[in-house]
Each structure stands twice: as structure tokens, then as C-alpha cells.
Amino acid sequence: MVKTPIYMDNHATTPCDRRVLDAMLPYFTDKFGNAASRNHSFGWEAEEGVDKARNQIANLVGAKSKEIVFTSGATESDNLAIKGIVEFYKDKGNHIITCVTEHKAVLDSCRALERQGKATVTYLPVDKYGMVDPDAVRRAITDKTVLISIMYANNEIGTIHPIAEIGKIAKEKGVVFHCDAVQAVGKIPVDVEKDGIDLLAMSGHKIYGPKGVGALYVRSKGPRVRLTPIIDGGGHERGMRSGTLNVTGIVGFGAACEIAGHEMAAEAARLTELRNRLQAGIFERLDEVYVNGHPTERLPGNLNVSFAYVEGESLLMGISDIAVSSGSACTSATLEPSYVIRALGINEELAHSSIRFGIGRFNTAEEVDYVSERVSKEVKRLREMSPLYEMAKDGVDLKSVQWKS
């Protein structure tokens, strides 16, 4: 018997790994110094912890340690990258290229700049698998383009973008390339050199590290990327991000990166197997189930599924002992389903029926089997209650119905 509730929402956040916590603990109490204190051992000790973490993080993404700028999380990293570049390069141009399925931290940073009249933004569409076309990126570049911002892998549907191709185009055209790699770092190989990435946003808590810490990789050579800080103060992090360093968080983030790097190959294979097992378990029990996202180019632990004729939020309610996430945003005032799922061009009813499973380090095959059985049972119950399922079974084409809402 599996222990419930089961946590299978590892794209939202992950539990802190015990090994990470152990690395952090001394920095709360004995090694509590301010890493910026240059004239006593307490400061040096804290700085040593930060330096080690900087190396661990840099190693995981093929960067140099001095290129890592610590932040409060990936949202801040995205803000710093986008707003910092636009401000710094304002004499060169004001055009940003991004994509409709980006995280809100990217989209809303772009929108804020548009609103302030500081930038014009091209939002590229995605194909039915949620992938952006590198040629579309190339075509969108103008002589005013100062930034391309495309995520490594999508947080809802797991689709991995052709980052190396986009990086190559950016380099050719001399445009800075920012990549929100929150879901990819530590899960799949990310290499800022091979991928041609100039700015890379990362987060601690998505890779079994603590919340409240993240980083922005800022390329130092070929080309040297410069940006205007969004937080001013003591000039920490080479002036790019002032504020006393979150030493405990940074130490934990570093430890999390080292563990993720060591275990990546084996863990990715294990997660892929579990994901396929979950998918097979659901598909053998139910008809009219559809996978959202790319069939092969996707994150190992990600499965996003639409269960036709069943509304996502009600399904979540029925499986309350399983923590997953719904693409339907029925709780928000807009009543609109996820903008990522909608961008795939699937019909609205299916968009309201999507569930995201995020399998992680601590999930087991037993849990996966429990989830596929439990979810399938609930979908069947809700379909018996669904007028849409009844109409479809009666041969009514739902598209031909004139709905009265």
C-alpha cells in the first residue's frame, strides 16, 4: 500500500534533498558570517561556502564560476536579464523576441517594458507540440533586436525547445540570447557553450534545493554581456545584484546542483521509464486521452494529459490524495484554461481537461501505478456525470452544437 498523499507536482517545486539540507545547516548557526565581510574569519568562512556553490552551479551548466550572479530566484533572474539588457542596450535598439508559452516572469517583464514604452516585443507562436521554430526566430530579428528570450523546457508541457539552434542564430546575428532554464537545469544536459546561451536563469527549489535562491548566468567572454542592475545597493555580485548574499540558500543550491549533475543520467532514465509507465497505465484504462507537448523532445518526468469530457479542476478534486496540477484555471476570475495549452491550438474543451503530472526524485513505480489507477477511476466516474461524454457517445458532434452560455 502506498502512502498518501502522493506528491507528483515536481514542476511546481521539489522537496529539499536531505543531503542538501545537511550541507546547509552549519551555515545557519556556526558559519553564519556575511560573505561580504572581508576582515574576519566568519566572513571568509561564509565566502568559502558561496565560492564552492558558485563552482558547483557553474560546473553543472558549463559556465565559469565568476559568471554566476546569485538572485532570490528565477523570477528575479528573468527580470534582471530582460530589463537589465533592454536598459543597458537602449542606444542600440529596443526589440525583444520571445515566445507565447514562456513563463510569466518572462512574459510579464516584456509586457512591463512595452507598457513603459521601453521595448517592442515579438511573441512567437509554437507548433502543436509547443515548440518554437528557429527559423521564425531568425525571421523576427531586426536591426533593433537586442534580446532573444526562449525557455529551455516548458514548465507545463515539458517540451524542450531547439535551444542550440536558436543560440547559433543569436550568435550569427549578434543578438544576446537569454534562456529561462528553470525546468531543464539538473534534469537534462544544459551547456551554455554548446547551446550558445548568453544569459541563463536557474532556480534552487526546482532541483531539490531550497526556495528563495536562484541565479543568472551572465556570459563574460565571446561576447561579454553587460546589463543594468534592477536592485542597487552595496555592489554585490560584481554590481549586478546588490544585497547580502543568502549564504545558506546558496550553499544548498550548490549542493543540489552537484547532486543533480552526478545523478542526471541515471535519474533521467528512471524518470522517463516512470513517465512512460504512467502514460501506459492511463492509456490502457481510458479512451479519448491526449498527451499535450512533444512526443519525444520533452522533460523526463513530465506528463501532461487531456482527459476529454472531464473538467480538470473537478478531476483534481476527485483525486485529492494526489498532488498534481491542472491546466484549467477555473479558480481565476478569467475562467480561461492555461495559455500554454491554448497555444498548442487544441480545442478549448480539451484545454479545460488537462492535468500535469510532474514525476520527481522521490516518486516510485508503486506510486505511479496507484496514480494511474486512481485517476482513471475518477475520470470514468466524472464521464458518467458529463453531458459532453453522453452527447459524444450519442454521436453528437460537439462542434456543431450552438452553446448558450
Next chain:
Amino acid sequence: MSYSDKVLDHYNNPRNVGSFAKDDPSVGTGVVGAPECGDVMKLQLRISDDGVIEDAKFKTFGCGSAIASSSYVTELVKGKKIDEAMAIKNTVIVKELNLPPVKIHCSVLAEDAIKAAITDWKKRKGDTREAAAAEPAKAHKG
């Protein structure tokens, strides 16, 4: 978001799920909402010749609050005269189920479903004057 106990109860043990035969002349069917909005309710009422609701059944595609609202409505209307049922306001549903503000549309939809079902029944009875007011969704075989 957490749900009230009453919403959970209706969701876990929905009352009167199902369908009556569509061609039964004593049955009025109301289908309201739209799949793209994430809510579709089908409410069917079996109504006696003298206008008393004898039985009710529902099917709902929607969130837990939408399912609970329609389940509750089937209990609420049974035994009521049609003019009493027509006068039911969504606020009664909001109060009974303790719906939060973001879920008020579910209760509005349930109120609309009652009106649509009764209107459909009247239309079937040949009373076209009142039926013109609220026409239920039309389904075409595809």
C-alpha cells in the same frame, strides 16, 4: 482553494445523476454553459400536467462547485410548482453551498438550467409564448 463540506458532499455523492428519455413529452431539458468556458450543465425535469416537478436529473461538465450546484438544484426543485422553481435565485444556491465569489457563476448557471428546462417543457406543451424567452441549446447530430 478549499471547498465547503457541502460542495464536497455533493461532489462525492452527487444526487440524481443521469438522463431521462429526451422524447418523453413530460420531460423538459435545459442545457446551459459551453465547453470552452469549462462548464456545461444539463438539467432534466419531469413535470406533471398540472405543473409540478416530479423528478429531476442532471449531468454536468465543470468544476466541483458546478457539479455541486446542479446536484443541489435537483433536490431543491423536486415537488415544487414550475412558477416556484422559475423564481429560484442563484443566491439560494450560493448560500446553501457556501460558494466563494469566484464560483458564483456556477450558481448562476444552475439557475439558468432550471429556467431553460422549464421553458423547454412549456414549449413541448405547445405554449410558445413563454418559450420564446429562453431557448435552450440546440444539438445537431453530426
